[in-house]
Amino acid sequence: MKVKKYIASTMPEAMNQVKKELGESAVILDSREIKTSRFFGLFGKRNIEVLAAVDPKPTRIRQSSREKKQTANDSVMPTKLPMHLQKSESSREKVSTRLSLSNRYPHPVESTLEQLQQNGIDEDTRAHVLQILLSTFYKHDEKxxxxxxxNVTKEFFKHEMASSIESTEGHSKFIYLLGPTGVGKTTTIAKLAADAKMKHAKDIAFITLDTYRIAAIEQLKTYAKILDIPIEVAYNAEDLEAAKEKFKDKDLIYIDTAGRNYMNSEYINQLKEIAQFKEQDKLMCVLSLTAKEEDMETIYQQFSKLPVDTVIFTKADETSTYGQIYNLWKKHHFAIHTLTIGQDVPNDLLTVDAEVLAQLMVGEKSW
Incomplete structure (x- = not known):
């Protein structure tokens, strides 16, 4: 692998130097703004320093047709410029965000990337992580x-997802759980309520709007009896308001909504009419990690028509990949409340932090 440093007045000028000398298959390992001084430190000039590398004898790896087409169109560009360089470049000088993946990279780098791919991390993120890994690898003389x-990759995800953890302060009194059929909303409500009551001594009540399935009502009533929590069934907006009034002295009121095919916007509108959400209400979208990522994306987009800003991921023990959590979060930047596993109430409710999420993304943690 040939590594060389370039200094130029602008990023496009540096890119042209790299492309001219190292060719189209070169990758950018690092870029930063530097200041060169003249006349005893006076009249300094700001330049761009770029560290680039190329394999003199690249080994081709198998690519999809989409990747081949993209590789043919891409020029030598870094995946992401530092913030100070982003601000200094004009709109005409913005660089491509895709890194060429046509070369075979050092084994430790490739192994890490393969792990991310197996875990379902999206292609653009893998390309960005590749630049970080190559920069780290060659800055330490390949040792x-x-x-x-x-660990470097884990720190990347830890930093990225630090803002995803929901604050434990300022929770609303009324908490709605929304989601399609089969994601485990009713069991999750029982877990949340048991945790709040047993660990935090909260006074809890249940309301269910899931009147489409008798089994769902009976299931929540069973949990309510076991946990000694009062429950009301609301068939319409009037019933819901009456139940809220009845439980006005409670600390927290968990509201179970109907599990429907929410890819149909009609059901979103029906829910909106019945619930008549208030600004202070908390809406949590419940998604199963066993679902296809495309379906999770569609469902969340549907629920984003409501004031949803928090997600609970269920069935974390029934999947071997967790990259879809990051992929979905990267697009929507919602708060992540909890993960759930199994049916044990309340023990199978998992509070997560940035460290746990990072471990999941790199495949260090599973259930």
Whole structure:
């Protein structure tokens, strides 16, 4: 692997130098703004320093037709410029965000990327992580192990997802759980209520709007009896308001909504009419990690028509990949409340932090 440093007045000028000398298959390992001084430190000039690399004898790896087409169109560009460089470049000088993946990279780098791919991390994120890994690898004279690169990758996800963790302060009194059929809303409500009551001594009540399935009502009533929590069934907006009034002295009121095919906007509108959501209400979207990522995306987009800003991921023990959590979060930047596993109330409710999420993204943690 040939590595060389370039200094130029602008990023496009540096890119032209890299392309001219190293060719189209070069990758950018690092870029930063530097200041060169003249006349005893006076009259300094700001330049761009770029660290680029190329394999003199690249080995081709198998690509999809989409990747082949993209590789043919891409020029040598970094995946992401530092913020100070982004601000200094004009709109005409913005660089491509896709990194060429046509070369075979050092084994520790490739192994880490393969792990991310197997875990379902999207292609653009893998390309960005690739630049970070290559920069780390060559800055340390190629003396970096796969384990160390995995830690670097974990720190990337930890930093990325630090803002995804929902604050435990300022929770609303009325908490709605929304989601399609079969994601485990009713069991999740029982877990949340049991946790709030047993661990935090909260006074709880249940309301269910899921009147389409008798079994769902009976299931929540069973949990209510076991946990000694009062429950009301609301068939319309008037019933819901009456139930809220009845439980006005409670600390938290969990509201179970009907599990429907929410790919149909009609059901979203029906829910909106019955619930008549208030600004202070908390709406949580419940998604199953066993669902296809495309379906999760469609469902969340449907629920985004409502004031939903928090997600609970269920069935974390029934999947071996967790990259879809990051992929979906990257698009919508919602808060992540909890993950759930199994049917045990309340023990199978998992509070997550950035460290746990990062471990899931790199494949270090599973159930």
């Amino acid at each position: 970096v192990t796969e384990s160390e690169l995995l």
